[in-house]
Amino acid sequence: MGVQQNYIGGKWTDGATAKDNVNPSDLKDVIGSYAQADATGVAAAVDAAKAAAHGWNRSTPQQRYDVLEFVGNEIMARREELGRLLSREEGKTLPEGIGEATRAAQIFKFFAGEALRIQGEKLASVRPGVEVEITREPVGIVGIITPWNFPIAIPAWKIAPALAYGNCVVFKPADLVPGCAWALAEILSRAGLPEGVFNLVMGRGSVVGEAILNADALGAISFTGSVETGKHVAATCAGRLAKVQLEMGGKNPFVVLDDADLNVAVNCAVNSAFFSTGQRCTASSRLIVTEGIHDKFVKAMSDRIGTLKVDDALAEGTEIGPVVDENQLKQDMDYLEIGRKEGAKLIGGDRLTLSKDGYYMKPALFTETTNDMRINREEIFGPVASVIRVKDYDEALAVANDTSFGLSSGIATTSLKLASDFKRNAEAGMVMVNLPTAGVDYHVPFGGRKGSSYGPREQGRYAAEFYTTVKTAYIQP
Numbered sequence: 001m002g003v004q005q006n007y008i009g010g011k012w013t014d015g016a017t018a019k020d021n022v023n024p025s026d027l028k029d030v031i032g033s034y035a036q037a038d039a040t041g042v043a044a045a046v047d048a049a050k051a052a053a054h055g056w057n058r059s060t061p062q063q064r065y066d067v068l069e070f071v072g073n074e075i076m077a078r079r080e081e082l083g084r085l086l087s088r089e090e091g092k093t094l095p096e097g098i099g100e101a102t103r104a105a106q107i108f109k110f111f112a113g114e115a116l117r118i119q120g121e122k123l124a125s126v127r128p129g130v131e132v133e134i135t136r137e138p139v140g141i142v143g144i145i146t147p148w149n150f151p152i153a154i155p156a157w158k159i160a161p162a163l164a165y166g167n168c169v170v171f172k173p174a175d176l177v178p179g180c181a182w183a184l185a186e187i188l189s190r191a192g193l194p195e196g197v198f199n200l201v202m203g204r205g206s207v208v209g210e211a212i213l214n215a216d217a218l219g220a221i222s223f224t225g226s227v228e229t230g231k232h233v234a235a236t237c238a239g240r241l242a243k244v245q246l247e248m249g250g251k252n253p254f255v256v257l258d259d260a261d262l263n264v265a266v267n268c269a270v271n272s273a274f275f276s277t278g279q280r281c282t283a284s285s286r287l288i289v290t291e292g293i294h295d296k297f298v299k300a301m302s303d304r305i306g307t308l309k310v311d312d313a314l315a316e317g318t319e320i321g322p323v324v325d326e327n328q329l330k331q332d333m334d335y336l337e338i339g340r341k342e343g344a345k346l347i348g349g350d351r352l353t354l355s356k357d358g359y360y361m362k363p364a365l366f367t368e369t370t371n372d373m374r375i376n377r378e379e380i381f382g383p384v385a386s387v388i389r390v391k392d393y394d395e396a397l398a399v400a401n402d403t404s405f406g407l408s409s410g411i412a413t414t415s416l417k418l419a420s421d422f423k424r425n426a427e428a429g430m431v432m433v434n435l436p437t438a439g440v441d442y443h444v445p446f447g448g449r450k451g452s453s454y455g456p457r458e459q460g461r462y463a464a465e466f467y468t469t470v471k472t473a474y475i476q477p
């Protein structure tokens with residue numbers, strides 16, 4: 001297999017250089033070599049999108065439906081193959097990889113339907129005889145910058161609405177996971193889009209990402225990733241008055257009350273904290289537990305950690321795959337050290353040496369922690385969670401909200417009254433009752449508050465807010 005190229009203006013195009021994509025479960029396994037664009041490649045993609053924008057802005061709902069339905073159907077038919085590629089390059093387990101590919105297919109099919117349902121409003125004017133019409137038009141050309149932890153679902157939930165609402169796209173995937181992005185681009189290249197409507201430019205954030213942020217023709221930028229980069233994206237976009245949508249980190253609380261069903265609480269906590277190797281912005285990293293159930297919960301969590309199977313993402317029975325790369329593994333290990341120095345007790349967290357050389361670690365649970373510790377304030381983004389002991393529900397809610405983030409918030413309880421109170425008062429974009437904080441539906445809004453999100457919501461029909469601009473027309477017939 002040669003170098004997998006970028007897709008610019010309807011043509012497969014060499015990058016300035018190329019880079020190998022390595023399997024984090026097995027460092028000897030090179031998945032492929034992928035083009036790395038430079039600023040010239042981004043400029044070519046922007047020019048191609050500019051040339052295509054007028055035509056695609058005026059495409060019919062049927063044309064958009066046909067493209068998105070084609071992509072959704074093909075991903076669905078190939079979900080096992082694409083899920084395998086995803087798990088091989090990112091490290092989540094094969095069932096998780098196939099699940100994510102399926103979700104990407106469902107997202108494309110959902111937005112195929114949305115293309116047929118773009119709405120406007122017609123109102124009577126306050127002036128006699130005048131009519132007022134409110135319509136939604138495409139923003140124009142959208143720059144899409146995605147992270148490595150959801151290599152096909154996050155690109156899907158940005159690219160599908162962008163196209164459904166009539167925009168052209170310049171897409172930069174995370175440098176660690178070009179395989180799924182390339183496979184998605186290859187499907188899009190056969191979906192019936194006019195050339196230049198969709199463009200793939202793989203390469204580094206510092207080069208390709210920067211060029212996208214600074215391209216005046218891109219009227220909107222949708223970004224998911226770290227808070228630090230997100231702030232830089234927002235500041236750069238503000239400088240040239242481009243629309244911006246950011247999804248960033250979380251320090252999501254999962255509250256366990258005395259009246260909770262212990263099995264439900266432990267299953268939710270293990271899923272949210274450790275599945276997908278904890279590399280989800282919706283992961284529960286703070287387990288806030290009331291006194292009466294604290295010791296039973298810690299014992300049950302500790303027992304479960306002991307049985308979780310950490311192994312090659314593609315091996316049957318693996319429950320936790322590797323960490324995505326060496327930098328992320330170092331970050332996880334550094335935080336384990338920080339937690340120990342802060343006085344927390346650690347269960348698990350060992351670096352594992354398995355038969356294949358990969359970035360493996362045992363899930364880690366800190367106990368005897370307080371909410372002011374760095375491990376409870378900063379996003380770690382690995383299979384690491386802390387237990388924070390609290391006296392009662394009121395303290396649990398206060399601790400849950402005492403964070404600079406506000407993405408997802410969960411509670412395990414059998415009390416309808418307390419569940420309802422938590423649903424109302426949790427300072428988060430998403431609230432889960434007796435469910436994990438991670439793992440969301442594909443047809444409803446996704447996003448948070450405070451330092452987690454900025455700009456209009458993603459997903460569901462709320463995505464129209466970001467990918468369209470409103471026009472008010474006054475008509476005197």
Ligand SMILES: NC(=O)C1=CN([C@@H]2O[C@H](COP(=O)(O)OP(=O)(O)OC[C@H]3O[C@@H](n4cnc5c(N)ncnc54)[C@H](OP(=O)(O)O)[C@@H]3O)[C@@H](O)[C@H]2O)C=CC1
Nearest residue numbers: 146147173174175204205209210225226229248249281381
């Ligand atoms: N909320 C979430 O879902 C995610 C959060 N994170 C958090 O971020 C930490 C670091 O992960 P990392 O992958 O480095 O996250 P980044 O925020 O750096 O990366 C996210 C995306 O932004 C790109 N990017 C990086 N720098 C720039 C720039 N200057 N201009 C434009 N685009 C840029 C990246 O490119 P490139 O791939 O080349 O770096 C990638 O495509 C993690 O440990 C975790 O805490 C990470 C991933 C997802």
Ligand SMILES: O=C(O)CCC(=O)C(=O)O
Nearest residue numbers: 279280281282438439440
């Ligand atoms: O939990 C989910 O389903 C989505 C998580 C996510 O989007 C993320 O981690 O970036």
